[in-house]
Amino acid sequence: MTAIRIENLTRTFGAVRAVDDISLDIRHGELFTLLGPSGCGKTTLLRMIAGFVDVESGSICFDGRRIDALPAHRRDTGMVFQNYAIFPNHTVAENVAYGLKARKIPAAEIVSRVDKALERVRLAGYGPRSPHQLSGGQLQRVAIARALVIEPAVLLFDEPLSNLDAQLRTEMRVEVRQLQQALGLTAIYVTHDQEEALAISDRIAVLRHGTIEQVDTPERIYRMPQTAFVAEFLGSTNMVPGIAGAFDGHNTPVAAAGTEFTVRGEVAAPGTPVLLSVRPEALQLRDGSGGSLVHARLALREFLGPVQRLHATLPDGTPIRISALGGQALDLLPGAPLTLAYDPAQITAYPAP
Ligand SMILES: Nc1ncnc2c1ncn2[C@@H]1O[C@H](COP(=O)(O)OP(=O)(O)O)[C@@H](O)[C@H]1O
Ligand SMILES: [Mg+2]
The missing domain is CATH 3.40.50.300 (P-loop containing nucleotide triphosphate hydrolases)
Structure with a gap:
């Protein structure tokens, strides 16, 4: 060796x-x-x-x-x-x-x-x-x-x-x-x-x-x-542009795509443009409330067997891809509202180019 x-x-x-x-x-x-x-x-x-x-x-x-x-x-x-x-x-x-x-x-x-x-x-x-x-x-x-x-x-x-x-x-x-x-x-x-x-x-x-x-x-x-x-480069991800808000000691709110994402840690000075990376599997379909949520609307559902790829739009129309398990949400039709839960630690933020 x-x-x-x-x-x-x-x-x-x-x-x-x-x-x-x-x-x-x-x-x-x-x-x-x-x-x-x-x-x-x-x-x-x-x-x-x-x-x-x-x-x-x-x-x-x-x-x-x-x-x-x-x-x-x-x-x-x-x-x-x-x-x-x-x-x-x-x-x-x-x-x-x-x-x-x-x-x-x-x-x-x-x-x-x-x-x-x-x-x-x-x-x-x-x-x-x-x-x-x-x-x-x-x-x-x-x-x-x-x-x-x-x-x-x-x-x-x-x-x-x-x-x-x-x-x-x-x-x-x-x-x-x-x-x-x-x-x-x-x-x-x-x-x-x-x-x-x-x-x-x-x-x-x-x-x-x-x-x-x-x-x-x-x-x-x-x-x-x-x-x-x-x-x-590694896997597929959604890149969503946004503006950093004020760090609260744990998380930073980022205004993006007509909604707000919560990102773990201090991201950038308030008002700084950033890019959020949101992995398709970081967003989970939820019925209820609680935790960090964003709302989206379903545009198209691709059934791929073990998983499904959901093509949706965020409140301002920004497209976002979500991966869900194959048996989930099979009754959802285009236009359906989606509630998506995520862990702020799974969202990463970068300085906007
Ligand atoms: N013998 C060479 N003469 C001139 N340019 C080269 C030569 N070998 C590599 N390059 C250039 O160096 C860069 C890196 O090439 P390379 O190491 O083959 O990249 P990769 O393997 O990542 O595709 C490229 O821009 C390529 O055109
Ligand atoms: Mg090579």
Whole structure:
């Protein structure tokens, strides 16, 4: 297991600051995800750690040892690429053996290590096959075996599942997570898929324009996003503009959408424009009164099986999405008044842009 420390890492391409002064501490045995939209610098950062992109300034240490000037093959990392990077004219076993041959491992040892790596990814016996005979999911497992076979201290994944269909992707991410935990390896996982990041990570760094917006556990990133960008990027949310009122020692009232929301804590100086993030599941349908409530009117109900998505409008007409359990409110018709209860701690407020 290996802890990774990244300090003030920067890489520019012409006028683009692809990685802009990033510092991160990644713990032993952690699956750490770099999450962000296309072009935010995820691949550049990962490739700097792997040794495929030169560091312009800053440093990378594995267990306190500086590695950023070492060639890629001496960094003790295994990388799994988005497009698999499988050689089509070689057998599965030859593909997996690639890194071992490059390291001049004796032939007999190569055979046994390749077998073991294929077994780990549930492809025992596939060694003699041609890659053409394999499905997309199997090819990706070959790519993982090829990264594992060198017994790296750190596994690096660059959007490894994005070429697979949706169902296989959700199955494979579980396999990746189980394998990483079983081997106890430190892993850095790049994705632009927020659900994938939430599902498999110990911690997530959300990147934007080459910088870090927030580093936290999936739960905290989702429930306590520190910026409006993180709130919108992770899951769906309603962004409602408003004006902060006076903090009463516990909560701040925010006038928004023709009504008032109560937000836990001190939000901003009274009179300041803010943006509220209201998760669709933070609002609960209620009959009675009590607690923090807002009123809305139903516009459209989507029945999705386990849940329903209610499209409603707040008093001034601002649209708001609410998720309710599948069996709730099935008799509600468009135009019906809704009373929505919420916990002020579930609403987050940001400075208006
Ligand atoms: N080799 C390169 N030459 C020029 N620009 C690059 C190069 N690699 C990446 N970039 C630019 O750096 C930025 C970050 O790219 P990248 O790290 O691939 O982002 P991501 O993986 O998050 O989509 C983008 O603006 C991209 O165009
Ligand atoms: Mg990328």
